[in-house]
Amino acid sequence: MPFHTWLPHAHPAAPSHVSGIMSGVLIKIGIYGILRMILLIKTDYVTAGYIILFAAVISGIYGVMLAILQHNLKTLLAYHSIENIGIIGIGIGLGTIGIGAHNPMLAALGFAGGMLHVLNHSLFKSLLFFSAGNVYQATHTLNIEKMGGLIKKMPHTASLFLLAALAICGLPPFNGFVSEFLIYSGLYQGLGNQSPVPLFAIIASLFGLVLIGGLALLCFTKAFGIVFLGTPRRVFVPAPVEASWGKLVPMYATLALIMGIGLFPGVFLQALSAPVAAFTAKIPGAPQVSAIPENASRLVANIGWCAAGFIALAGLVFFIRQKATGRKPASVSGTWGCGYVGDASRMQYSAGSFIRSYRKLAEPLFSIHKKKRPVEGIFPVDGWQETHPYDALEEWLIDRPLRKLKHFMGKFQFLQNGNPQFYVLYGIVFITLVILVPLVVDNMYALLDFLNQL
Amino acid sequence: MDNLIIKNHETVPLASIPVLEYDKFLAQNTVLLAEERRHCVQYYGFLQSGMVQLLCCIADDMHGTILVSSALVGKKQILPSFTAHRPAFHKFEREIHENFGIAYADHPWLKPVRYPFDRARPQNDIANYPFFQIGSEELHEVGVGPIHAGVIEPGHFRFVCNGEQILHLEIQLGFQHRGVERLFLAKQHLLQRTVLAESIAGDTVAGHSVAFANLWESLCGFRAGAGLQFARTLALELERIAVHTGDLSALCTDVAYQLGSAVFGRLRTPLINYFQIWCGNRFAKGLIRAGGSHFPFNESLAEQLLEMLDAFEPDFDAMCEETFTLPTVLARFEKTGVVTHDQAVAIGTVGMAARVSGLNRDIRASHPHDFYPVLQHQPIIKHHGDVYSRAQLRRREIKQSIGYIRHLLKHMPLDSATPEPLGQPAPESLTLSLTEGWRGEICHCAVTGVRGELVHYKVKDPSFHNWLALALAVRNNEISDFPVCNKSFDLSYCGHDL
Amino acid sequence: MTSVLLITFAATLIYISIANRLLTYINILAFQGLLLFGVSFIELNEINTVNLIFILLETIVFKTLAVPLFLGYVIKKNRITREAEPYLPNFLSLVIVTLIIIATFLISNIIHDPRLDKVYFVVALSSLFTGLYIIMTRKKLITHVMGFLIIENGVFILSLAVGAEMPMLVNTGILLDLFVSVLLLGVFVNKIGDVLPSADVDQLQNLKD
Amino acid sequence: MLSLAMIFLASLFFTGIVIRTKSLVSGRKGPGIFQPLKDVVRLFKKGAVFSQTTSFIFQVAPSIYFASVVMAILVVPVGQSKGLISFDGDFVFFAYILALGKFFSIISALDTGSSFEGMGASREALFSMLAEPAFFITMGSFALLTGHTSFHAIFTALHFGSYVSYALGTLATFVLIMIAMIENSRMPIDDPKTHLELTMIHEVMILDNSGFDLGLILYATNLKFAMYGAIIANFFISNLPLALAVPLFFAVQFFFAVIAGLLESFAARFRMAHNAEFIYTLTSFSLLIFFGVLLLMGKFI
Known part of the structure; x- marks a missing residue:
């Protein structure tokens, strides 16, 4: 984890499609390395599992906590890669503990969750990077404080970004939820008959995973809301336009995969059966026939049904709403501004303001470089403020x-x-x-x- | 020092006011304000044969005097400003700028005060008001008003915020500019003018009408009898108790303390209902008339008042005890919306807002009128300048006022106070009337012409000074604490807009 | 039952870490006294009456009534503002106190002593550390006294943990300690209140040699 | 199916009781307990006003929010009767589906480009993030205690026998009530009564919603309250036969509503900055629950 410092610097510098591939493939090499190691070595798996779990939880929380502070869209996404590696790590750590504790269910859930998340992450993260690329091409900036209202100009990109953001937050009915759910199940599985200290590690990872989820929600409501919603904060010349269909089609294809995993997780889980079996095989006396235990697949099928059910329900509610409101008058006017009639483009939340309360809480952990001239005197002349989040680990270690x-x-x-x-x-x-x-x-x-x- | 020294409610010939060179005028008045005991009660201009006569009235709280000086300047001149030396003058100079187009070279905040349909630059409106901005993309602005969620008066508040923290607040009022001062000249009948005075601010009916009645009587050379003075003092103190109680209720509402909000709200009702019994109007409209009163105070009214206060006091004490020991309420009140002593002095706050910042500013003590010389009023002073102090001050002032009323009722003068015809107003004179309303000092100022007709009438509500105190108080506070800060000052919109 | 009381005791530690007002601190201390009374009452009710009366005296009379009242008196008399004024933000305090509890929990797991009741041990140790933490991070002298009292409560619990038969001598020692510390610090605060305008530790720095 | 019906029934009068309690405490008569429901019905009949700043997000968000709450209710059991959906780890689904609804309500608030709604969105995002761990750890502790990981299984296997378990039940009830208060943006975190935009969280997020959409959101709030009430009720009625469980369920809901009303009457709202600390305290308390569970299971003596 302390070896991550290159990542947030590399991403904004790279072109978007390279970023996409970079996050999709490059950083997974590390995960692959860890997986290979687990297969090769013969050791105290429980201890190894705890070490992986510990590092993963820390890097997951740390990554997303820093991501929230970023004002550069790609840096933000890059820190999320660290977070997702953390989630994957939690899965693998659990799996390793499962091997050590001779618990096939735990091992299967852990490894399956982790590996599925590897796939999921590469899907939604590349979709996010592609969308960010479209935004960059339209606006020529990555500073989210300068954007706003882009959904009107780029509805497709905005929708794709939104769906990918929902997926990365691990919300149902998307693929992120499936893998996170597997890991959760693993964690709750791990709660069974243990002594206090390992239990404590499990609770800590549970806490970490929940916190990561909540923080990711904060981060992506900020990113999506500030970039695409509201009124434009700045006039771009030329005006931003939607990306060409040539770019959008592959993105929609990725989306289809994301939705596919979300709705039919069982299929993908079966596909993971073989690699997971390679790990569960290390448990002496484990059933060799199917790596994924019966109830795990049933669970996952449930998720799929619930996801589909939810989509149907939401559709139904929306349909009723359309029916009910169809005949009634709907007028359009300005956003409520208490009757003020002047220009209101500065009167909306900025990214900095949106996360300030959070920043105040997180400040002791990070070194945030704040430059400001405070408002002074009865009749202030001017004031100014700028914050630069800086990676505290990088600072401390280097x-x-x-x-x-x-x-x-x-x-x-x-x-x-x-x-x-x-x-x-x-x-x-x-x-x-x-x-x-x-x-x-x-x-x-x-x-x-x-x-x-x- | 070259100025005329007058007392409160004194009518003096215009000619006796020294007219100075502007530079000397500026130097003299800014030096006067160097001491905390003096503050500017009125600074305005009126047209005098094509020129603008600037009239500056500075009150000396220690000696109970008012120092008046003036200067003659041309319209649309460029002048050095008082404000550059003493920020307390800023609103007055902005008003002069707006009325006569006089430009100030070094005024740091030369922005519109009101909506100037009858002013030098009628094209100013809210959409082009030059709000202060901070050049940072990370900050955002919040604009509240002119239409507020509660049914209150219009005003626009522009916050520059960093998340929850307020970095700067600018208050833009003037939506209710009704031309009150011009109406005083246009309406010839005394009753019309009295009703106008009563309508300056709906929550300070007694305050403004007492100020007007005293002024007019002084101008006509009439000396009010003891019964009349007694009734006016009583009305002022009753109004203070009623509004303060209502404000305590509103303060509780703004921190979402339902019990306090409901109980204080209930306690306010018998108070204002008492006015209904006395004069037929819950807000004391029609009670105070120059030269007499239609509703003389009598024994049975006194009895009812005592009865009402006896019922009020125990409930009030119990609820105060409850509210001011509740940790959740105290946590919201304490250290919220602090106005420091230095700030209060610099911007020249008056009344309650000054007294909570350790500034002894109370007309009842420094320039006493009516029955206040008898009461020997000792102002209650608080030092922290936060919402808690303002709430505590209200509590203590209510108790003090109840004490005064009880004291007054024991020594009730019994002379008839039926209206007597007033004489003619003195020609070519100036009268200045200071009254301590519940919110602070009210200043009415009249100038008469050759035949004794009004040529200029000037009204100043305490809100005129104190709005800036609110803007300073909320800096670096949470934005969600703004409502409670605002309520703790409880300033008047229409009293400012006129 | 004692575990319930002890868990509540731990909850009060968490609560004290975010309390802003001195009055809350005092109330919490009084409540802790009550909890301690409950714990010791259950632990000791089979032992002799003298001991029981003694415990009653110590927990109820001193911890729950006398000391909080005395602290309230000191606050009132010296016109100390009613806020605790921590150096660190409350949120961080909360996280740290939670971490303290977790850490003591983990430490207690390592100790394998059959005579030791671990719940007592965890609560005692965490109250000890929380007390130290409060002394460290609060500005006012009066809060330091409160920190000492929390530590004292921790020691009390620890003495209960070591064995059910609490030696009279230890008890007397604790009581004396409590008495002296509060009294001394009360006098101290009183004196300081006379000399310095506000009893902030910042100003004690000037007194170093 | 029974659980859905009962929660639906409870949602009809819940907010009404809260408001009625507040009125009675402050010495007023107050509106009838079905007034909030009548308001919703009235809103359903009304036309709407949309801001020109908004996009399709603003149109779909209320429906998704409502659907997410209904979906979450489907998971909640009542006593012995299972929720419509029940599987191992269903409370993870429960929390995440609610989070989805929250995501949409937050971005729909940001969609209006208004500073007030941004304010509400910012507060909501932070506070719900802080409240989430408490729920998971509490449920995790009970999962550990009972050895099951679905709502229904946990509650049916839950039985109170010792003092510690009573303490845990109390503590968990407290944590859940507070979570319910946070999720529904009521006192002492939020103050739904003060009229000012600047002091609110949830109410200010829906400032620009009107008509049918507003009705959906308001009704979803009622449902959400009743849903948390149902979870709390499950602590008390898990093992009882249906004939006893149903009346008890409504009794618990009633008491929960009265408690909420009393809480809002006798205290002031916290300072916004204090909220974060307070919410996080719940996580610390949930850790105590965890320790308590360890204690109860004899893993830690």
Whole structure:
């Protein structure tokens, strides 16, 4: 996960179709590597599973938390790749634990979820990147603060982006939900008969996965809402136009696949049967006939039915609405602005404002570079503000150590600063060390053992 | 110092007001405002033989005097501004700019005050009002009004926000510019003028009509009897209690505290119903007349008033105790919408809004009229300047006013106060009348011509000063706290728009 | 039953991390006293009466009544503003306190001591750390006193955890400790209130040698 | 099928009871309990006004929102009677289908290009994101306790026997009531009564909706309330025979509505910035539920 820093820089720099392929294929190589490793090595699978799970949860949450802060459409999508790798990782981690714990159901659900998500991610992510590419070609900018109201000009791109966004948020009836549901099922499966600490890891991953879902929702309502909805924030010359059908047709084809997996997940799950079997085979005494347990396929079929049912229900409600409102007068007027008659294009939410409350909560975790001239005086002359989210890990791992070293010696002077709270802090640090050191040492041995086994 | 020193409600000949060079006029008045105890109560211009005579009235709270000076300038001149030195003058100069086209070279905020259909630049309207903008794509603006969700008066509030945080608020009023001051000249009959004064602001009927009645009596050389003064003081204090109670209810509504909202709302009703018993109108319309009263106060009214207050007080105390100890309410009130002492002094706030920021500004104490010299009023001062202080101030002022009313009723003067015919207004004079309404100081100012006819009438509601305080108070607050901040000031739209 | 009370105790720790008002802190402390009374009452009701009365005295009289009233008095007397004024945003405090509980939970899992009741241990330890955390991150001296009281409650629970038969001596020690700490800090705050305009720790920095 | 009918029935009077409670507490008579329903019916009959800023999103969103709530209700069981849809892990589907509806209501608010609705959308997105983990962990804890992962199976297998389990039930009820309050944007998170646009969350998001669409959204809110009421009721009626369960169900719904009304009468709304902390507290509480479950199962002594 700390090795991700190239990704958000590479994506905005690359042309859109390359980004699509990059996220679709390139970063999956890492996943493939992990999968191959699991197949090759013979080791303590449970420990390995926890390590994968831990890294995956962290990178998933971290990726999406940073993604929300981005104002560049492609950087935003790029951080989402990190998030999705996290989700895939949770699946694989679970599967690995399943192998270690001799639980075929857990292993199957974990690996199937993870692998299906690999496929899903490459579908909706490339669709998102293609849409972002269309937007870029129409507006020549990727800064979402400058866009707005594009749905009027580019209805197809907007719809495709919306559907892909729903899919990436893992919402039914799209494919993202199927794979996430498999992983959820795996997690709840994992809750059965365990001792507290592994249970805790499961709950933590559950928490992580839910949080990722909620954050993704926040992120994509922001991205879609600010880019495509509302009134235009800026006049583009020439005016944005819809992409040509040549571009749209492959995108619709991708959409068809996304919907297909969402509605008929059973088919795709059966296709995954063989690769998953390669993993479940590592469990001694596991049934070799079908890798996907019977009830897992039944579950997934349920999802498909529910998805179809929901589409039908929504259609029905909409149909009734159309019937009911068809005869009644529907007038068109401006958005309610409390009777103000002047220009209102600045009077709508910007991306920065939309996520500010979130940013305030997340600020301690990230280094956000804020430049502003605050409004001062009774009659202010001017004010200005700009924020730049910066990847804190990148900063800490690459930039900070050098600076830290310089100040290292000078640091000790601050210890004796006369603030009683700091003395209490030293006390806490000491207590914590006393408790943790034996613990850490123990675990170090465990880790060394584990590495030896490799 | 070259100025005329007058008392509250004093009529002086126009000729006795010193006319200064503009530069000296500027220097003198801006220096006067350097001290906290002085503030500008009125600064306006009127036409005098083709020139504009600027008249600046500065009140000295320590000595109970008003310092008047003036200057003659041409229309559409370019002048240096007072505001560049003392922001407290900004609204007055904007008004002068709007009325006479006088341009100010260094005024930092020279924007329209009202909708100027009768002003120098009639083409100004809300759609081209130059709102302050912050050049950042990450911020957004929120425009509230002129039509608000509650049935209240029109005004446009433009917020520059960063998410939930308000960075800047600009308030644009003037939707209700009815031409009140011109109507005072157009309507010749005293009754018409009295009714006009009563209609300046619907929630300050007693305040404005007392200010007008005192002014007119002074102009006509009439000295009101004790009974009349007694009734006016009583009406002012009753109005204060009633509106403050209503405001406490509204404050509770804005933090969604239903119990407080309902109970305080109920408590307000007997108060305004008492006016109904007294004068036939719940808002005290028709109660106060120059030269007399149609509704003299008597023993049975006093009895009913005491009865009503006896019923009011225990309920009010209990509800206040409940409200001001409820953590969820306190969390919303405390440290919300702070106006610092320095800000309050700089922009020259008056009345309640000044008293919560540690500024001792109360006409009842500094320029007492009617029965206030007897009451020896001691203003209640708070220092934090937040919503909590404004709510607490209301609570304490209500208690104080009830105490005053009880005290007054014990020493009720019994002289008949039937209307007497007033004399003719003094010719070529100036009269200035200051009254402490519930919201703060009300200033009425009249200038008469050669035959004693009104040539200029000027009204200033406390809201005129205090709207800017609201704009400063909400900076860096949450936008969802704006309604409660707004209500804590409870400023008048029409009193400002005139 | 004791577990229920202890879980409620843990919930009060979470709540105190987001409390803004000093009054809430005091109420929480009083409530904690009540909970402790419940726990010790159930634990000790089979032991002698003297001990029981002693516990009653300590938890009900001191923790639930005397100390909160005294704190309220100190706040009123010194005109301390009624907000807690943390250094860190409340949201972060909440996350940290939750993490503290999780961490103590994990730590308790490592300890294998049959004599130790783990629920007690977890709640005691987390209340200890939460108390320290509150001392660290709150500006006002009075909140530091409250932090100490939370720590003290933690120690109380820990002493219950070690064994059902709580030695009288330990108990007396705790009571004395409690008494002295509150009294001393009360006096301290009173004095500081006289000298400095507001009892903020920031100003104590000036006192260092 | 029974559950659907019962939740539907409860939804008819739920909001009415909340409003009636508030009126009675503040000393007013208040509107009849079917007034909110009458309002919805009136809206269904009305024509609509659409903003020229909006696109097709604004037209379809209310229908999808309504459908998502109905779909979620299909999953909820009542007592022994299963929901129409029931499978392992159905509460994941439940939460995600509601999230889909929320997604659409948020983007439909952004579609109007109004700062008020953006404000509401921003608040809704953040708060629902923060509330979600509490629900999942609570349900996860019960899944652990019962060994089942569907609503119906969890509730039927749930039985209270010891003090700890009562404590857990109370805590879970508290968490669920609060989640219901957040999801329906009521006090102390949101304040549906104050008329001002700036202080609201849900009401301000639907500022530009009118006519049939508004009716759908308002009715969906009623349904949602009754749905959470049903989940809470399940804690109490899971094992009872039908004859007892049905009246008890309505009793619990009634009490839930009264509690909501009382909560809105005797406290002020939180400061917006405080909401995030408060909502997150629920997650911490749900962790306590988890520990409690471990305790109950003897995995942690």
